[in-house]
Amino acid sequence: MSYSKPKFKEKYSNFINGKFIAPIGGQYFDNTSPVDNSLIAKYPRSQKEDVELALDAANAAKEAWGNTSVTERAALLNKVADIIEANLEEFAIVETCDNGKPIRETLNADIPLAVDHWRYFAACIRSEEGSASELDQNTLSINIKEPLGVVGQIIPWNFPLLMLSWKVPPALATGNCVVLKPAEQTPSTATLLMEKIADVFPPGVFNIVHGFGPEAGKPLASSSKVDKVAFTGETTTGQLIMQYASKNLNPVTMELGGKSPNVFFNSVMDADDAYLDKAVEGAVLFAFNQGEVCTCPSRLLVQEDIYDAFMERVVARTNAIIQANPYDVNTMVGAQASNDQYEKIQAYFKIGKEEGAKVLTGGEIKRLTGNLANGFYIKPTILEGHNKMRVFQEEIFGPVLCVTKFKDEAEAIAIANDTLYGLGAGVWTRDAHQLYQIPRAIKAGRVWVNCYHAYPAHAPFGGYKKSGFGRENHVMMLNYYRQTKNMLISYDKNKLGFF
């Protein structure tokens, strides 16, 4: 079964104060589909004044929204989830068109997970209890959580609706108003969402402003009218946003990527069974979402005594990947999201080969035919080398796996931790001791043990080291969007006696 490119309007608007509003300056940019490099539609090239308009609307709405009951807010979050779910296929097709990822993924992962995150935070806020302590016989300390106010959020293009659904629900659930800037490469599902949920929230509570980073992102991140900024992206912009936040003494959360090790100990090959089959798939998950995942398991570490036998299976499984029309439900790997990513990945092939990495499979672009010949396709690639090579140290953000051997546990841990980043890691073993001790020794915020690339709500996700800080997908996210009001109450009728 195959879908086709959906119909779009000629141009779209920002969503501010409960209405679709054209950019004040009247400028738009062309958004194209990486599937075939064809035009999707024009989206607002917003400027500072558009961002200000959204921030003013959010600030005007925050008092009333912050005072709504959790019952009401949870109900509205659930309503959004129901609306996305009822239109799942439409969201999936638009996402595939805008991002280039296969329809199999958007139908089964991106959109259903997005739905679940809205429901999860509705449940969290509804079931949460506050805290109170009797400090002495006459003194009670009550902690009340209050919203920060207005939150600015900047999200990436690799999982457009899902990243929105990681960031927006906890902010709204806690009573904040949101101004969100989607990535300019993928503005479509955020816009589709606002078309579907335009009347769900009171005006000004949830605003979307499209545009480019330097023109719209920077004014949002640096505005004194925001009380917090949440960002997913890369390190230089992350550092800049923290700087801007420091001027306003605002809190931030940062998710800045990684170069995640996926470690396979020799016991995975103790039997040729379902588990080994799962482990081989676990190594090939580097190609999931065209490698455009912050936690892409892009460094494969294999114990030397099983290296040849294990890699034979990994290469064979990689070669069996179907890379074709992203709208076809059988396609496993689609297009890279943009031309510059496509060029960047090819530049890494060049330096990888020059540094002496051996190409075990792939290592070049994939030419598809017809309209797809204009799209951005890269063959799933495995490079064999060592951890000091640049391809082992930099996030390529493509379907590119770099594999190396290790001798023992100590060397596996040393290689796994020899990176600037610490977002994700994978550990595969049948040894009960290793499956606890090795994850504890790896400096990363998420270690998948005998699995990989699962992102369920209620499992906290975030980075160590240069991968950032803050934990998403979990109830603890609520406190990243709140401050604590401590009420210290005296029930003592008698004065202190000081004055």
Place this chain on the structure above:
Amino acid sequence: MERVVITEVAAKVLEQLKIKHGALIFHQSGGCCDGSAPMLLEKGDMYLDESDILLGTLNEVNFYMNKDQFDYWKHTHLTVDVTEGRGASFSLEIPLGLRFLIHSRLLTEEENQFFKVD
């Protein structure tokens, strides 16, 4: 001898942006999404200190990289180029529908000695 150079076509884009924005710097980014690419920023926008290594100057525009990142890059020679594209970062060429990117090669023996790379 240079660690970092710029292609003619990228230099033209750089000149265009200097006219619009004034003094600029490049800062090499790492990490996800639009990372692993040079960011062109207004000079003074980013706080720089001894943790930022100055790799060279391209048409009066200093090119910096974080020291920790440089440790993994120091054996390579970089060329700033430009291609059609988009980016969600704050890099100043993005509104032009262009994106700077890096081509790399290994330093030659002579360059290695010159830059005293281990």
